[in-house]
Amino acid sequence: MSLATPTATRPAAPPLPPGSTPATGYEILAHLARTGWLDLYDGWSEQRDCRCVVKVLRPDRRGEGRLAERLVREGRWLQRFTHPHLVRAYETFTSPEPLVVLETLAGETLAHLIDRLPRRAAAEDVAVLGVQLCSALHYLHGQGLLHLDLKPANVVVECARAKVLDLSVAHAPGTAPAGVGTFGYMSPEQARGGALSAAADVWGIGITLYELATGDVPFDIGATTDGTTDGTTDGATATGGEATDWYPQLEGPAPPVCARRRLPPALAAAIDGCLRPDPADRPSVSELSAALDATLRRHRRDTPEAG
Structure with missing residues (x-):
């Protein structure tokens, strides 16, 4: 039996101050964000003479071996993977504390863009983003x-990428x-538990495009929690929000995207196809990419050139 203080009752620990050195060759410049189990920092790499993102366990979550394993595993994957639509990791440390150093991205998260932009994304931009997400997921698979x-x-968008x-x-x-996964975003099969396949990520692409196109998710997920959590769990260790036995995506199918936004029929059909409750009914990543690419070609063919 563990005698550790339960996470919910531990006092919130302050982030590392500027000037801290969490690992040799790295200096903290500023605190960027806090999730349910991580702190992200703007950092400086002496070796590379450039800024970077330092990802570490929150001080009050250190010592939780499962979370440390997740962080180190992610860092090693991102160091090994090479793809234009995946963030890169420079280094991964296991001591003195688990830590991952990532490239700095100058863009904004898609979530920030959706909240900030006064108008909804153009249909062409939705399709372009979808093709790029398909490329990244195809590589991961x-x-x-x-x-x-x-x-x-x-998802970070930087210079249209x-x-x-x-x-x-x-x-x-x-x-x-x-x-x-994340409450309100995970596929029905993730919410239920059981066999997961590439179709779960097709759902992820679809719900991301749905929100980009309409400004909202297809399901009522209620208000966010306290601003410090990301709502993400691994099904065994809660890392944001509370465990729940109820998921809105198990209550019924997603409403068609055309109920909330007029889109080219082929694009709307592609997004709706991703959100079918039965994973066997969803397109493969390759089929989805081809459908989105076809909508782009059709749009560019039908749109008169300026001038």
Whole structure:
């Protein structure tokens, strides 16, 4: 039996101050964000003479071996993977504390863009982003991994190029416990638990495009919690929000995207196809990419050139 203080009752620990050195060769410049189990910092790499992002366990979550393993595993994956639509990791440390050093991205998360932009994204931009997400997920699946947490907060858009973040709950296809992913975004099969396949990530692409196109998710997920959590769990260790036995995506199918936004029929059909409750009814990543690419070609053919 563990005698550790329960996470919910531990006092919130302050982030590291500027000037701290969490690992040799790295200096903290500023605190960027806090999730349910992580702190992210703007950092400086002496070796590379450039800024970087330092990702560490929150001080009040240190000593939780499962979380440390997740962080180190993610860092090693991102060091090994090379893809234009995946964030890169420079280094991964296991001591003195688990830590991952990532490249700095100058763009904004898709979640911030959705909240900030006064108008909804153009249909062409939705399709372009979808093709890029398909490319990243196709690569990950080729490496034997499912992402399982694709959502606007885990996509950064920089100079019209999307980069996917956060492999903290990624794992190989197969059986998984209920609740792997983010409440309101995970596929029905993730919410229920059981066999997971590439279709779960197709759902992730679809719900991300749905939110980009309409400004909202297809399900009523209620208010956010306290601003410090990301709502993500691995099905065994809660890392944001509370465990739940109720998921809105198990209550019924997603409303068609055309009920909330007029889109080209082929694009609307592609998004709706991703959100079919039965994973066997969803397109493959390759089929989805081809459908989105076809909508782009049709749009460009039908749109008169300026001038």
